Amino acid sequence: MAYKSLQQCISKLDKRGELLRITKEIDPNLEMASLHLDEFAKAGKAILFENIKGSKFRAASNLFGTLDRSKFMFSDTIDKVKQLINLKTDPSLALKNPAKAIYAALHAIYAIPLKVRFPRSFHEIQIEDIPQVKCWKDDGGAFITLPQVYSEDIENPGIMNSNLGMYRVQLSGNDYISNREIGMHYQIHRGIGVHQKNANQKGEPLKVSIFVGGPPAHTFAAVMPLPEGMSEIAFAGILGGRNFRYAKKDGYTISADADFVICGELHPNDVKPEGPFGDHLGYYSLIHDFPVLKVKKVYAKENAIWPFTVVGRPPQEDSQFGALIHAITGKAIEKEIPGLKAVNAVDDSGVHPLLLAVGSERYTPYNPTKIPQELLTIANHVLGTGQMSLAKYLFICDEENAPDVNDEKAYFTHFLERVNWQRDLHFQTKTTIDTLDYSGDGLNEGSKVVIAAAGEIKRELDISLLNLNLPTGFSNPRLVSNGNLVIEGKGKIKDLITNFEKQNLEGIALITLVDNATFTSENFSNWLWVTFTRSNPANDIYGLNTEYKNKHFSCSIPIIDARIKGFHAPILER
Numbered sequence: 001m002a003y004k005s006l007q008q009c010i011s012k013l014d015k016r017g018e019l020l021r022i023t024k025e026i027d028p029n030l031e032m033a034s035l036h037l038d039e040f041a042k043a044g045k046a047i048l049f050e051n052i053k054g055s056k057f058r059a060a061s062n063l064f065g066t067l068d069r070s071k072f073m074f075s076d077t078i079d080k081v082k083q084l085i086n087l088k089t090d091p092s093l094a095l096k097n098p099a100k101a102i103y104a105a106l107h108a109i110y111a112i113p114l115k116v117r118f119p120r121s122f123h124e125i126q127i128e129d130i131p132q133v134k135c136w137k138d139d140g141g142a143f144i145t146l147p148q149v150y151s152e153d154i155e156n157p158g159i160m161n162s163n164l165g166m167y168r169v170q171l172s173g174n175d176y177i178s179n180r181e182i183g184m185h186y187q188i189h190r191g192i193g194v195h196q197k198n199a200n201q202k203g204e205p206l207k208v209s210i211f212v213g214g215p216p217a218h219t220f221a222a223v224m225p226l227p228e229g230m231s232e233i234a235f236a237g238i239l240g241g242r243n244f245r246y247a248k249k250d251g252y253t254i255s256a257d258a259d260f261v262i263c264g265e266l267h268p269n270d271v272k273p274e275g276p277f278g279d280h281l282g283y284y285s286l287i288h289d290f291p292v293l294k295v296k297k298v299y300a301k302e303n304a305i306w307p308f309t310v311v312g313r314p315p316q317e318d319s320q321f322g323a324l325i326h327a328i329t330g331k332a333i334e335k336e337i338p339g340l341k342a343v344n345a346v347d348d349s350g351v352h353p354l355l356l357a358v359g360s361e362r363y364t365p366y367n368p369t370k371i372p373q374e375l376l377t378i379a380n381h382v383l384g385t386g387q388m389s390l391a392k393y394l395f396i397c398d399e400e401n402a403p404d405v406n407d408e409k410a411y412f413t414h415f416l417e418r419v420n421w422q423r424d425l426h427f428q429t430k431t432t433i434d435t436l437d438y439s440g441d442g443l444n445e446g447s448k449v450v451i452a453a454a455g456e457i458k459r460e461l462d463i464s465l466l467n468l469n470l471p472t473g474f475s476n477p478r479l480v481s482n483g484n485l486v487i488e489g490k491g492k493i494k495d496l497i498t499n500f501e502k503q504n505l506e507g508i509a510l511i512t513l514v515d516n517a518t519f520t521s522e523n524f525s526n527w528l529w530v531t532f533t534r535s536n537p538a539n540d541i542y543g544l545n546t547e548y549k550n551k552h553f554s555c556s557i558p559i560i561d562a563r564i565k566g567f568h569a570p571i572l573e574r
Helices: 006-015 031-041 067-073 078-089 092-096 098-111 191-201 216-221 232-240 317-329 332-336 374-382 386-390 408-418 493-500 517-521 524-533
Strands: 019-022 046-049 058-061 122-124 147-151 163-165 181-184 206-212 245-249 252-255 260-274 288-301 305-308 340-345 354-359 393-398 425-432 445-453 474-481 484-489 510-514 541-544 547-549 552-554 557-561
Touching: 006 019, 006 046, 006 067, 006 305, 031 046, 031 058, 067 317, 078 232, 078 317, 098 232, 147 191, 147 216, 147 252, 163 191, 163 232, 181 260, 191 206, 191 260, 206 252, 216 232, 252 260, 252 288, 332 340, 340 374, 340 386, 354 374, 374 393, 374 445, 393 408, 408 445, 408 474, 408 524, 425 552, 474 517, 474 524, 484 517, 493 510, 493 541, 493 557, 510 517, 510 524, 517 524, 541 552
Parallel strands: 019 046, 058 305, 354 393, 393 445, 484 510, 510 557
Antiparallel strands: 046 058, 122 288, 147 163, 147 206, 181 288, 206 260, 245 252, 260 288, 340 354, 425 445, 474 484, 541 557, 547 552
């Protein structure tokens, strides 16, 4: 269905039995977020909050809380979008099935935005009139968690050259002047950063419009990783089955279908402390200086609905964005990178910290002994592509007998059976990582490691715990999977290494040092989260029987120190 508004979508969900209406007064300070988290945890309904303390507006959450519900919302268009993306990434498909290509191309008429008059239903409000949703107790204030942030390049203006991104926006708290200033937190590798840089070079402010609400396709377009040259505005129209409607007012672009619009300017070098904010890695992102948006106008339509989500340790509602993206794009990324057969940005580890991949290994087919060669070429390409460039850990194995990359436990078993720790560790130091990841050397700063494995099985992994002798300060050894050992303790790693080098650990392929081995080994999801969010590869990977040859680090068994360090961000707790 081509939704004209968020209200229309919510009504449709209500008729399907997919809506929970909450009519009693609810406090936007933590209470709304708590109800959302509980409903998401049971794969429950979308929520409509009809009576919010301190605001006359309603709010909605958990709209994208299940993949089934998201597919239902876009049931009329999702197949056509798939076809168009496939054609974009592989034009030869048009020759293979011209009828489907023509049908998809006809649907692309919705990609063209339509300019309309400024909506009469819009009226001016203040920032303080908006539902002031605070999700976690130590958040710095209220935030917009589902914004569509619109900007244009001053050097190449126009709606088809615009960027529509989802960057969190702080509405209150800290040193922001109430109703006049809000915080704009955008991370590296974001289109708005290029736009602001170009405006700064000209000494001019960057005009920014923030759309909230409107048809759900608009919200999803702001997070969709699109092929080069495809506009988010165009994608919103195609997925929504309705052209993106916009107006111009005072030099700002206004989404005519949005529920709320905030217009403002980013001035050169104008920053203020933003945060803390409970974020999607499961920790708080801390206070840092980010651009300040000088608010000029705030609009709301009649009977506007404020959509929001709550992020935290995955999986959360934003995890379902990833599931929907995969359902739409399929293997688009794999098609863009020669030799890449499959990739999984592991949601349980916070997406960016860990990538699992499968690739081809064809460079020396005449050699009976397979070693990673093409895999390393593919790995470099992966780490140079879009948001994947923020990954800290990239595990990549060859496609022969490879398991499904989305079965993380099976993948690690396959990998640990074949990896050669004397050869297969490849580090990058002093590089960029996710802004929200505090395991590194500073904001956006950290390291990466590519671990590539190919060939036959090299070891038989232990499936039961060895009789280990542990030094003082270490205890509670547990297997989280075959050959994958976790140990807790606050002792010195040097003592652990010295001790283990004297023991027979033949069936162990990886050791992780943690604060709580019982929690970490309780399930594989816990191990993925603890290990890859709390370690910086170059700093935190140690090993037994280590050697350095031509600056290459090797060992017999690596030890990942995934204990919480003093500079790490606090864990989110309800």
